[in-house]
Amino acid sequence: MSVRKILVPLAGRAEDVEVLTTALSVSRAFEAQLVVLFTRPDPTEALPYLGDGVSGQVIEDLMQAAREGADQASGRVKSALTKIAGDAGVPLAEKGGEVKLPSVRFLDVTGRRDEVVAAHSRLSDLIVFGEGTTGVAGGTALEAAMMSAGRPVLIAPQKSWNPVGGSVCIGWDDSAEAAHAVTAAIPFLEEAKKVTILCVGGKELDPGPGSTLADYLELHGVVADVHLVDAAGRAAGEVLLEQAEAAKTDLLVMGGYSHSRLREFIIGGVTQHIRSHATIPVLMAH
The missing domain is CATH 3.40.50.620 (HUPs)
Known part of the structure; x- marks a missing residue:
């Protein structure tokens, strides 16, 4: 790649x-x-x-x-x-x-x-x-x-970024869209100094999907830490950005429009929130 x-x-x-x-x-x-x-x-x-x-x-x-x-x-x-x-x-x-x-x-x-x-x-x-x-x-x-x-x-929001991808967070929900984003981001991930997999959900979040992704990335020579994050009822997009910013990430990788664009536009969603509020570079794929 x-x-x-x-x-x-x-x-x-x-x-x-x-x-x-x-x-x-x-x-x-x-x-x-x-x-x-x-x-x-x-x-x-x-x-x-x-x-x-x-x-x-x-x-x-x-x-x-x-x-x-x-x-x-x-x-x-x-x-x-x-x-x-x-x-x-x-x-x-x-x-x-x-x-x-x-x-x-x-x-x-x-x-x-x-x-x-x-x-x-x-x-x-x-x-x-x-x-x-x-x-x-x-x-x-x-x-x-x-x-x-x-x-x-x-x-690429708000300001000039150099480098992009020194520290990468992956918003992982086991969806096809997130998988496409990860494969597209492999060139960044292979060069990153730190990679964190963020799985956002409830208290009983299954660690399996995050571990499966970590195993896949290891085949590409990428060592990633898996973090399970309890959203505590908050919007997933808000929590994802907050966690990525707190980790001083300079690239967030995530799937885009897992739901329809119309649904996201009317009632909101992770993609729409990130597009409106991103303060760090974000790589998206559908």
Whole structure:
């Protein structure tokens, strides 16, 4: 298992710098290529919503303003990438040129963001997201990468992280989603100095699943401690984050959306809580 291509969808916001720095630290650790993806909206898609009474000149002005706004945002992303990569001594990959790792690439693609991200995620090993404008990490683009493209995602919240994965906590509930997250995280786990398996539940929590995971990881040369945590009636997501933060973890590994996205959105759930409250990097897979 290896990480050779890391995709980072960015929109030209101030917090892009922190996300880029975290993603580049992961890219350098694995000697991978970091591909920064900027998706510009297609202004013609808004035409049906303008109505018949809008003059051609107004339409042209609106489309021109949209193009200029996208150009400016794209320029901010590319400038940030160029500076951060240059400061780190990581080269910009040239199309058709010699493959160098680690390296960075910049893509500017027109289309619907979730569709573009999903398409480019399918042949990526890891997709890195920041918090987004809604306070929920990654927005619909994260769901597109994880659910539609079936790829693991890394939430990079609040600040720059380097390293990512020196100390790892695994939120383990014996689900298929958690298993997918663990296998996706093997490159991190193999390099980690400390790995803790957190099983959150009631007082009579079965130690068996945690031990089974520890046995599996041992085959990969990873020694992990198993901690059984009594949630005492509290939400599992809240307890999981609290335990990971208390252990000074710099990577939490967990399954995403064991329940439906609609159920999580309406009544809450572990995934939704983590996406809204994560203060440390989180690797999720579905």
